[in-house]
Amino acid sequence: MELAKAVLAGERLALARLLTQVENDTPAGRDALNELFPHTGKAHLVGVTGAPGTGKSSLVSQLVRAFRQPQDDKDPVQVAVVAVDPTSPFTGGALLGDRVRMRDLSGDPGVFIRSMASRGALGGLAQRTAAVVQVLDAAGFDVIFIETVGAGQSEVDIARLALTTLVVEAPGAGDDIQASKAGILEIADILVVNKADQPGVDSTVRALQAMLGQAESAAGKHLLKSARQAQKQEAAGWEIPVMRTTATSGEGIRDLAKAIRQHRTHLMDSGGWQQRDQVRLQSELESLLQSALLNRWRDTVSWERYQQTLDLLTNRRISPLQAVEKLLNNKQL
Amino acid sequence: MELAKAVLAGERLALARLLTQVENDTPAGRDALNELFPHTGKAHLVGVTGAPGTGKSSLVSQLVRAFRQPQDDKDPVQVAVVAVDPTSPFTGGALLGDRVRMRDLSGDPGVFIRSMASRGALGGLAQRTAAVVQVLDAAGFDVIFIETVGAGQSEVDIARLALTTLVVEAPGAGDDIQASKAGILEIADILVVNKADQPGVDSTVRALQAMLGQAESAAGKHLLKSARQAQKQEAAGWEIPVMRTTATSGEGIRDLAKAIRQHRTHLMDSGGWQQRDQVRLQSELESLLQSALLNRWRDTVSWERYQQTLDLLTNRRISPLQAVEKLLNNKQL
Numbered sequence: 001m002e003l004a005k006a007v008l009a010g011e012r013l014a015l016a017r018l019l020t021q022v023e024n025d026t027p028a029g030r031d032a033l034n035e036l037f038p039h040t041g042k043a044h045l046v047g048v049t050g051a052p053g054t055g056k057s058s059l060v061s062q063l064v065r066a067f068r069q070p071q072d073d074k075d076p077v078q079v080a081v082v083a084v085d086p087t088s089p090f091t092g093g094a095l096l097g098d099r100v101r102m103r104d105l106s107g108d109p110g111v112f113i114r115s116m117a118s119r120g121a122l123g124g125l126a127q128r129t130a131a132v133v134q135v136l137d138a139a140g141f142d143v144i145f146i147e148t149v150g151a152g153q154s155e156v157d158i159a160r161l162a163l164t165t166l167v168v169e170a171p172g173a174g175d176d177i178q179a180s181k182a183g184i185l186e187i188a189d190i191l192v193v194n195k196a197d198q199p200g201v202d203s204t205v206r207a208l209q210a211m212l213g214q215a216e217s218a219a220g221k222h223l224l225k226s227a228r229q230a231q232k233q234e235a236a237g238w239e240i241p242v243m244r245t246t247a248t249s250g251e252g253i254r255d256l257a258k259a260i261r262q263h264r265t266h267l268m269d270s271g272g273w274q275q276r277d278q279v280r281l282q283s284e285l286e287s288l289l290q291s292a293l294l295n296r297w298r299d300t301v302s303w304e305r306y307q308q309t310l311d312l313l314t315n316r317r318i319s320p321l322q323a324v325e326k327l328l329n330n331k332q333l
Numbered sequence: 334m335e336l337a338k339a340v341l342a343g344e345r346l347a348l349a350r351l352l353t354q355v356e357n358d359t360p361a362g363r364d365a366l367n368e369l370f371p372h373t374g375k376a377h378l379v380g381v382t383g384a385p386g387t388g389k390s391s392l393v394s395q396l397v398r399a400f401r402q403p404q405d406d407k408d409p410v411q412v413a414v415v416a417v418d419p420t421s422p423f424t425g426g427a428l429l430g431d432r433v434r435m436r437d438l439s440g441d442p443g444v445f446i447r448s449m450a451s452r453g454a455l456g457g458l459a460q461r462t463a464a465v466v467q468v469l470d471a472a473g474f475d476v477i478f479i480e481t482v483g484a485g486q487s488e489v490d491i492a493r494l495a496l497t498t499l500v501v502e503a504p505g506a507g508d509d510i511q512a513s514k515a516g517i518l519e520i521a522d523i524l525v526v527n528k529a530d531q532p533g534v535d536s537t538v539r540a541l542q543a544m545l546g547q548a549e550s551a552a553g554k555h556l557l558k559s560a561r562q563a564q565k566q567e568a569a570g571w572e573i574p575v576m577r578t579t580a581t582s583g584e585g586i587r588d589l590a591k592a593i594r595q596h597r598t599h600l601m602d603s604g605g606w607q608q609r610d611q612v613r614l615q616s617e618l619e620s621l622l623q624s625a626l627l628n629r630w631r632d633t634v635s636w637e638r639y640q641q642t643l644d645l646l647t648n649r650r651i652s653p654l655q656a657v658e659k660l661l662n663n664k665q666l
Contacts, residue, residue: 033652033653034654037649051385285642286627293626293627297622314611316370319366322367328629
């Protein structure tokens with residue numbers, strides 16, 4: 001409890017300690033999350049995703065710097081970054097990027113950076129990321145960037161935590177859009193073509209704009225496919241911009257930061273903020289429910305019975321569906 | 334039931350129909366899966382994954398052709414391809430590739446191609462892919478390629494279905510390995526540098542070899558991180574080869590096909606086949622259990638009670654963990 005209070009009071013060391021508790025899902029971490037949760041819901045959660053090699057990390061560093069510039073007469077906002085990386089014994093790449101960024105932004109007490117590794121199960125990663133973001137939200141950060149390395153469904157799941165989602169693309173060969181292959185274009189509120197000093201940027205921008213046009217006409221013809229798309233429909237009136245940036249030089253960053261703020265205003269005015277917040281929390285609830293149900297069920301089945309069923313399965317005596325039936329019907333609560 | 338029998342008898346139209354039932358998770362599809370399951374476990378399941386743009390689809394087409402060449406005096410093997418694509422309203426790219434491949438391989442009755450889209454939830458996709466692969470296995474296909482588009486945890490989950498996993502890389506700028514950023518290198522049994530006619534191939538091969546060396550020394554120092562790594566440890570004696578191919582010209586394909594067959598022999602001799610099969614089935618069982626538990630629980634809770642709890646949550650009156658407790662303790666079986 002003391003840790004939670006210290007976090008609410010703005011103590012950074014307590015924050016780092018609590019995040020470790022939360023990441024490890026300790027009882028103390030769970031208690032603190034319960035205590036902090038009423039203080040959440042104020043931060044602007046900005047997801048940044050895209051294929052490897054698009055320069056997301058540098059882009060986020062530049063955005064952090066841009067958000068730390070005082071706007072009008074207001075105090076500068078507090079900014080946090082959660083960098084979510086899949087673990088691999090082969091690479092220290094993501095961590096290295098993080099260290100470079102740390103050094104780059106260190107000395108600014110208004111910035112906090114935390115990186116998270118996947119450690120295997122993905123459901124767990126999205127759950128832990130949600131919890132970490134809640135702690136940072138309660139701790140008073142105004143803008144929280146959730147950056148995901150990689151490109152695929154995992155990124156979609158993690159981006160679902162955000163209120164505004166940036167999908168980053170780099171100029172490629174012709175209209176070869178990486179994000180479309182990975183299926184992540186549809187979650188974008190803002191499309192960014194980074195590395196805009198490289199050749200091919202015009203054709204990439206055109207390809208993205210063409211895809212946006214197709215998507216809009218397709219949306220009219222097809223059933224809505226996801227809650228997120230339903231939200232988008234209801235939070236209508238936002239035209240997805242395709243923006244150019246060069247993170248290395250800082251070109252285009254100011255406009256991008258402006259677009260992010262505009263999207264925040266749009267969400268506020270249209271009711272989209274509340275709606276996305278609700279969908280976000282519901283999906284977190286269902287994911288936690290699923291884990292809790294599995295844990296609860298595990299306590300009711302002996303290891304021997306589970307192993308017997310697994311043996312029947314691997315010997316092809318029963319099918320996976322029959323194994324599930326067998327295990328659930330033997331359940332005694 | 335008749336559909337299942339027709340599939341076992343080798344009827345292709347019945348196969349296509351049953352796969353649709355299985356993909357839609359219909360009662361008839363579930364019954365057929367139960368009936369077919371005892372006939373599974375014979376096919377060599379080969380996963381092919383890697384970042385977008387590495388030329389996986391062409392590579393798989395070439396491999397299919399190579400496997401259809403008669404070996405020694407034996408009859409040519411029957412080959413199936415399951416192409417798993419994330420759905421996006423923005424792109425027809427994956428489907429187009431599929432159509433090109435279809436045309437390319439059509440007319441060969443020993444080849445069957447099926448593409449699958451993600452339709453939202455990923456857990457569901459891995460479950461449905463497992464089921465589709467089981468049907469093809471029971472239908473008598475000797476080699477089944479499971480190709481995934483994209484790069485990320487979703488691909489890792491799907492590759493977990495395979496007995497032999499190929500990770501495909503294309504020559505990049507220097508030692509910029511896409512697969513390592515996406516965290517998928519560690520699942521490879523065979524590394525393939527495709528597009529080997531392009532510049533930079535030597536440095537990519539060297540970078541991959543260096544990463545393999547690092548991984549081996551790291552494996553000694555760190556705890557094993559996943560069941561898959563544990564399997565690898567136990568099915569030791571396989572040195573992960575780094576192979577070069579040019580799918581467009583067919584260069585290197587024959588050697589790659591040979592390496593895939595060698596890995597099959599290795600798995601058979603080392604006991605790795607049985608071990609991976611078991612891990613595969615166990616993870617399928619747990620995923621199905623989780624879905625079944627959630628469905629079962631849903632039947633016990635009224636919509637009103639769920640909605641009330643969700644309202645308390647979105648109003649920040651209770652935390653997600655408290656909401657889970659509330660919902661589970663109200664449960665009446």
